[in-house]
Amino acid sequence: MKKENSRECLNWRNSSPLFSSLSEKEVEFLTEGYIQVHFKKGETIRKQGTILDHVMYIGSGLAKQYIEEPGLNDIILTIIIPGKMVCSAGFFVNGLQYSTVAALTDTEISFFKSDHLKDLLHQNKDFFNVFMGEFTQTVLNHYQRLSLINRKQVPGRMADSLLYLSKEIYNCDEFSLDLNRLDLANLCGMSKDSVDKVLRDFQEEKLIQIKKNIFKILDEKALRNISKFG
Amino acid sequence: MKKENSRECLNWRNSSPLFSSLSEKEVEFLTEGYIQVHFKKGETIRKQGTILDHVMYIGSGLAKQYIEEPGLNDIILTIIIPGKMVCSAGFFVNGLQYSTVAALTDTEISFFKSDHLKDLLHQNKDFFNVFMGEFTQTVLNHYQRLSLINRKQVPGRMADSLLYLSKEIYNCDEFSLDLNRLDLANLCGMSKDSVDKVLRDFQEEKLIQIKKNIFKILDEKALRNISKFG
DNA sequence: CAAAAATAATGATTAATATCAATATTTTTT
């Protein structure tokens, strides 16, 4: 059983094409006032509605980024994996966090000052392009997720989420899921009970296997079919 | 009966704080290769999947911006009104259109070259800030719409859409709706029949009045309540 | 380690919404 669960990327400078476009001096500037914090599983890293003056970088662990709305369920926009910059859309308007980020496992987070990052965007055109590319891609991914959640039905959405977790988060057909049922419900945009129901169905049809919290994809092709037509 | 339907904003230079941060020379540069096109009601202005090399500005008329997905219903992200720059998220990655824009009424559209705009973003910090602010705000609005569509139920979503149309699009309690039932369904993320059903209910409860295609908001407070709790 | 709390599993019930079908109306075209 392979588990890519503990991928680490504490060395942020080498982690992403983002930083390779920066000069020594610029890196130094970015690192000024940079802090690194350890969060325990379950802790809130950044709360929706608070002031956005830092940009986050995930060194190790997994986190969820979700939108809250009083009286409604949370909706998980994305699972954040090591090596990624997390920069809300609010960054450019010096606004408030539009989403909350919480640790799914113990995580190591670095914080950079938004102002410094913004200055670098103006100074360095290459950096600007790479940064905006990543930023935009994130936005497009969120659109994709949100718009499909609305239009597919439960099995299709669950198939999507399982493939997402397997392919993009854990990089493996078999993984120990760090999300509980409620998280999974909020990732799929359905109720907790529907999660249970559809997971049971998938197991009966031999599409997946679940033992404790170890998920195993048995029939990827069938899942892709359900994703497409269900 | 007041109808703010035909607001015009052909003079793009004075229309938005966006342009006031540009110098004479910069405006000239932006205007190079700028073209203006008239579209008839129903025509596709920009198709999802095509190359994004121009940014649009709506001079007059109304348009819808929506995401397509084979086999699924369209989902309308936003109704575009005169005086707004339309710049997909793909702009920064020099990518493809992630959404389609089509005319709901006859419209006058100006196209600016993305490359020129991008150059100005690098040159002019004020322009950058204003532009990014608008861009970001749009993204956040889309998030808001998409995430609420998923979590509210039919009456709540319809109440949201009616308030959106009244307050943000037509600026009036009474308006001649330029969307047909299918558009409305795609704006609310529900089926066409559900649109009819809930509109009938709203009329019975004296929340709105519909005559031909003239919509009149009778009880805004009740609608806001439904939006909140329904 | 035991008790308590949280989470998960399962089936039954209810509520919400989409689909279908049949008719009426409006708009467009000839």
Added chain:
DNA sequence: AAAAAATATTGATATTAATCATTATTTTTG
């Protein structure tokens, strides 16, 4: 102006998914 096409209205039915209730299991905490 008449015919055709598109859009809208309405009610009935079927499907889907949420809620509820109960029991089992797992995890956390003292």
